[in-house]
Amino acid sequence: MARKQGSHAGITGPKVQDAALRLFAQHGYAAVSMRQIAAEVGVQAGALYNYTADKQSLLFDLLRGNMTELIDALDAAALTGTPLARLDAFTRFHIRFHLPRRDTVFLSYMELRNLTDENFAQIAELRRAYEDRLEDILHDGVASGDFTVPDCRVATLGLIALLTGITNWYRPGGRLTAAEIEANYCTLVCQSVGARLA
Amino acid sequence: MARKQGSHAGITGPKVQDAALRLFAQHGYAAVSMRQIAAEVGVQAGALYNYTADKQSLLFDLLRGNMTELIDALDAAALTGTPLARLDAFTRFHIRFHLPRRDTVFLSYMELRNLTDENFAQIAELRRAYEDRLEDILHDGVASGDFTVPDCRVATLGLIALLTGITNWYRPGGRLTAAEIEANYCTLVCQSVGARLA
DNA sequence: GTCTATAGGTAGATAGAC
DNA sequence: GTCTATCTACCTATAGAC
Known part of the structure; x- marks a missing residue:
């Protein structure tokens, strides 16, 4: 069954959590930017807001x-x-x-x-x-x-x-x-x- | 003996340390700005750099x-x-x-x-x-x-x-x-x- | 769902007047 | 020593194209 182009639901979501956990633990919440998390996940910053408010x-x-x-x-x-x-x-x-x-x-x-x-x-x-x-x-x-x-x-x-x-x-x-x-x-x-x- | 106008050496210095300590402890190093520290001390941000590199x-x-x-x-x-x-x-x-x-x-x-x-x-x-x-x-x-x-x-x-x-x-x-x-x-x-x- | 672009704001640090 | 003003860079979050 063909998947919609660019759709990665169920994959990107957990990756965002994992990346945030790793980066927050290493550098501290306040020191980590949404751009860093996005880079770790492999998306642009704006895309993160599909997974977190x-x-x-x-x-x-x-x-x-x-x-x-x-x-x-x-x-x-x-x-x-x-x-x-x-x-x-x-x-x-x-x-x-x-x-x-x-x-x-x-x-x-x-x-x-x-x-x-x-x-x-x-x-x-x-x-x-x-x-x-x-x-x-x-x-x-x-x-x-x-x-x-x-x-x-x-x-x-x-x-x-x-x-x-x-x-x-x-x-x-x-x-x-x-x-x-x-x-x-x-x-x-x-x-x-x-x-x-x- | 007259003191130079505006000179507060020996007073502002410790106040900067105290304010930084209190704010860092409360909010975290990364979450505190130099402007916040300056406000706590009662000076402008630029003046802090007389006391710390x-x-x-x-x-x-x-x-x-x-x-x-x-x-x-x-x-x-x-x-x-x-x-x-x-x-x-x-x-x-x-x-x-x-x-x-x-x-x-x-x-x-x-x-x-x-x-x-x-x-x-x-x-x-x-x-x-x-x-x-x-x-x-x-x-x-x-x-x-x-x-x-x-x-x-x-x-x-x-x-x-x-x-x-x-x-x-x-x-x-x-x-x-x-x-x-x-x-x-x-x-x-x-x-x-x-x-x-x- | 992800992208690009951007709005609107703040960051650390410096320059030069007084 | 402190001020105001400013530089350059970065921030979170959103808008709209695809």
């Missing part, structure tokens, strides 16, 4: 997509067992989700400033929902006497910062494999909440 | 000043005692230094991308020097049997991310005082390296 939507859609994907994947993992087992599983989940998505993670933590107030509020709500999953694990561990944590909210924010920081220095092919890094961080995390290691 | 130097000087100040302050603190005592002191030092400088810290971690290659290399070297101070403490603790850490380098990067993350959510007048936060993080940090708490 404006530059802001491009950023917002990337961040929202990342957060909903993250939360859906965590809920699908359905962590069960003792608080320590769930904490260990959360740690491994977080690392496995984030390591292959370093560009997106970087964006999600660095470019919140460049969202409009309304868009920021939506992303913040999603982040809070994710954090709450971890905080629940910590609360349960404290209640059961498995964990020693002075303040679960502080520990939650601290642990997420600890884990997400990996994306700032991890490089594929570096000194440690992803599995080694994962094991290292599991030890750090479980020890940090005062859990006895198995 | 260009916009890049403005950013670089802020970051370099922060890093050298940080390292000098740490060395002046001259942490001594057992590895656990030194780790506790490092944690408190890091938090006390960073909490009142949230704008600068934010810049130092977010705007490295916007440095030229040469300027980036200089800042990276200073950061490495700071990290090494913590890594030495961890090495000593492992050697003495006080700490259980699988990989000191990983733990160093992790702990710095953990501690620096405070600046992302701390607000003066929030639920916890700075002293409470400090105590919370000391517990987390010391437990994370497998140290027995005093």
